[in-house]
Amino acid sequence: MGKDGHAFIGLHAERLLSEPVFALAAASVHFGQSARAVRALSKVTLQIHPGERVALVGANGCGKSTLLRLLHGLLSPTAGQVHCAPSQRQAMLFQKPHLMRLSVQANIALGLWLRGTVWGKAKAQALEALARVGLAELAQRSARQLSGGQQQRVAMARAWALNPHVLLLDEPTASLDPHAKREVEALIEEFANGPEAMTLIFASHNLGQVKRLASRVIYLEHGRVLADLPVQDFFSGPLLQQQYPAAHLFVKGELV
Numbered sequence: 001m002g003k004d005g006h007a008f009i010g011l012h013a014e015r016l017l018s019e020p021v022f023a024l025a026a027a028s029v030h031f032g033q034s035a036r037a038v039r040a041l042s043k044v045t046l047q048i049h050p051g052e053r054v055a056l057v058g059a060n061g062c063g064k065s066t067l068l069r070l071l072h073g074l075l076s077p078t079a080g081q082v083h084c085a086p087s088q089r090q091a092m093l094f095q096k097p098h099l100m101r102l103s104v105q106a107n108i109a110l111g112l113w114l115r116g117t118v119w120g121k122a123k124a125q126a127l128e129a130l131a132r133v134g135l136a137e138l139a140q141r142s143a144r145q146l147s148g149g150q151q152q153r154v155a156m157a158r159a160w161a162l163n164p165h166v167l168l169l170d171e172p173t174a175s176l177d178p179h180a181k182r183e184v185e186a187l188i189e190e191f192a193n194g195p196e197a198m199t200l201i202f203a204s205h206n207l208g209q210v211k212r213l214a215s216r217v218i219y220l221e222h223g224r225v226l227a228d229l230p231v232q233d234f235f236s237g238p239l240l241q242q243q244y245p246a247a248h249l250f251v252k253g254e255l256v
Contacts (some may be wrong), residue, residue: 149180
């Protein structure tokens with residue numbers, strides 16, 4: 001094995017030995033009353049470590065979005081435990097960005113201001129973030145007048161401005177045209193490869209995107225984790241077919 005291979009193994013081992021950014025122990029999320037409760041997640045146990053790129057895949061309703069919201073603190077577990085470091089900075093992007101009726105710059109600056117940054121400095125940092133995603137010239141445009149791809153790039157700038165340790169994304173390119181998808185995906189790749197090794201957790205139906213961006217794939221079905229594999233093992237080799245037949249059928253496009 002060459003030098004680069006040893007370096008990769010060393011980095012992987014270092015990540016696994018580090019404190020996880022998230023640790024779930026038999027975490028469940030139910031919606032509704034007990035007799036008619038919908039089990040969105042059921043007894044999910046997993047750990048995610050710094051620098052990992054984790055893709056959540058599965059059919060609609062399998063629990064991907066619920067898991068992301070649970071990790072981001074938007075939902076509380078009905079049972080089990082979810083742990084993350086108290087000082088951990090994280091941001092989440094949704095399939096359709098939530099932008100207010102303000103300028104593009106103000107949409108970004110407001111998030112910084114709410115975190116305690118003085119307004120003048122927040123506006124300056126917002127411009128820097130917009131330049132990072134190639135939208136500085138649209139700073140004074142109304143955010144809701146932008147195209148879908150531009151709005152998602154504004155959302156990426158807003159997340160980057162917060163300097164998060166963890167970035168969670170829920171189908172961030174699903175509603176975009178092919179050109180806008182490539183732009184947003186390139187930004188995700190750039191952020192994940194930054195100097196601080198941001199942890200990336202994203203839900204996607206685009207298996208090509210999963211191959212390009214993920215280092216690890218978690219397959220969910222009916223709120224349960226049925227497969228959790230390195231990306232190369234998820235898409236190639238006999239392991240998936242032999243040990244995780246449901247996930248194998250999903251990859252082939254033959255849902256049960």
